[in-house]
Amino acid sequence: MVVMTRWLDPDEQRTWRAFLAASRALMETLDRELQRDAGMPHAYYEILVRLSEAPQRRLRMSELAEATGSSRSRLSHAVARLEAAGWVRREDCPTDRRGQLALLTEDGFATLAAAAPGHVEGVRRHLFDALSPAQVDQLRRISEALADHLNRP
Amino acid sequence: MVVMTRWLDPDEQRTWRAFLAASRALMETLDRELQRDAGMPHAYYEILVRLSEAPQRRLRMSELAEATGSSRSRLSHAVARLEAAGWVRREDCPTDRRGQLALLTEDGFATLAAAAPGHVEGVRRHLFDALSPAQVDQLRRISEALADHLNRP
DNA sequence: CGAGAATAGTTGAACGCTCAACCAAAACGC
DNA sequence: GCGTTTTGGTTGAGCGTTCAACTATTCTCG
Numbered sequence: 001m002v003v004m005t006r007w008l009d010p011d012e013q014r015t016w017r018a019f020l021a022a023s024r025a026l027m028e029t030l031d032r033e034l035q036r037d038a039g040m041p042h043a044y045y046e047i048l049v050r051l052s053e054a055p056q057r058r059l060r061m062s063e064l065a066e067a068t069g070s071s072r073s074r075l076s077h078a079v080a081r082l083e084a085a086g087w088v089r090r091e092d093c094p095t096d097r098r099g100q101l102a103l104l105t106e107d108g109f110a111t112l113a114a115a116a117p118g119h120v121e122g123v124r125r126h127l128f129d130a131l132s133p134a135q136v137d138q139l140r141r142i143s144e145a146l147a148d149h150l151n152r153p
Numbered sequence: 154m155v156v157m158t159r160w161l162d163p164d165e166q167r168t169w170r171a172f173l174a175a176s177r178a179l180m181e182t183l184d185r186e187l188q189r190d191a192g193m194p195h196a197y198y199e200i201l202v203r204l205s206e207a208p209q210r211r212l213r214m215s216e217l218a219e220a221t222g223s224s225r226s227r228l229s230h231a232v233a234r235l236e237a238a239g240w241v242r243r244e245d246c247p248t249d250r251r252g253q254l255a256l257l258t259e260d261g262f263a264t265l266a267a268a269a270p271g272h273v274e275g276v277r278r279h280l281f282d283a284l285s286p287a288q289v290d291q292l293r294r295i296s297e298a299l300a301d302h303l304n305r306p
Numbered sequence: 307c308g309a310g311a312a313t314a315g316t317t318g319a320a321c322g323c324t325c326a327a328c329c330a331a332a333a334c335g336c
Numbered sequence: 337g338c339g340t341t342t343t344g345g346t347t348g349a350g351c352g353t354t355c356a357a358c359t360a361t362t363c364t365c366g
Contacts, residue, residue, distance in 0.1 A: 011289070012277075019280075044322095073347085077347090096332075098332070100345065135295050141288070146179060147171060150279060218315095250361060311362100312363070316358080320353105321354080322354100324352100331345105332342080333343085334341070336339100
């Protein structure tokens with residue numbers, strides 16, 4: 001059966017391209033800043049953040065993957081690099097012999113603490129400073145609706 | 154001089170993380186679909202789109218880079234691959250001997266035409282179907298403000 | 307005009323991500 | 337209990353991006 005494409009009208013087209021350009025530019029800017037100032041990509045920073053917030057600064061690999069919205073494979077590669085940098089260590093999971101825990105080292109915590117102010121400042125300058133309080137609220141609702149929608153079975 | 158970090162308040166934190174998760178998930182979903190259905194990443198699809206819209210389906214490399222929000226290096230590598238696939242060809246620029254034109258081949262156009270309906274459907278399903286018309290409008294204004302802000306000198 | 311600066315584009319190495327294949331341990335089902 | 341399936345995680349190859357270095361042309365202006 002032939003299904004007609006629901007093309008985008010000019011408004012939708014404009015919205016989609018603006019969103020594409022803005023989100024890409026924002027991410028690239030933050031990524032570049034973090035790479036320059038802390039020597040790590042944003043994805044790695046996020047891993048350190050999640051570990052730092054976890055009880056005992058340790059998480060199962062699968063939980064960490066879930067928390068950072070990453071594939072298991074990506075996380076596995078990333079943790080390998082973070083381990084080589086001395087910022088993360090792996091431990092066997094005591095309750096499941098398949099499992100691995102990733103834990104943030106003192107070094108990793110210190111590196112994160114050093115990187116955080118600059119990065120947060122970047123998020124504020126590049127994102128929040130451009131938006132009114134009402135827009136921030138709108139963006140939150142939009143993003144949550146979107147994330148919800150994408151996670152539907 | 155010591156500058157106090159302007160940390161994110163809980164609302165901002167929530168907004169930032171939601172935006173991060175949503176935009177990443179959206180891009181990954183569309184990228185995966187395009188890779189599966191058309192054998193190219195979203196970035197390459199965008200290059201073909203821009204070329205298809207240009208007069209005579211050809212653009213200077215630097216204009217193409219600008220239009221797709223890409224670095225010259227990235228574009229150079231990308232066009233090399235697209236050329237190998239037979240979707241794009243390079244030509245010398247007649248007015249500037251440093252310059253190169255990228256032009257969309259018939260094959261490239263056909264491939265784009267075949268990929269477009271599926272991709273547009275994906276954008277609609279994953280993005281617009283999740284939002285009210287008011288939210289679409291809000292997202293456009295937010296994205297344009299953001300892009301503007303990021304381009305300020 | 308001519309020297310220096312700016313612009314256009316390419317290249318190669320290093321890095322991060324994806325995908326598919328894989329191994330090991332746990333959970334399930336009869 | 338034991339084969340099957342599912343889950344947790346890793347691995348290596350291939351691809352796309354970044355960054356810095358580089359060549360070649362054009363622009364600037366004293």
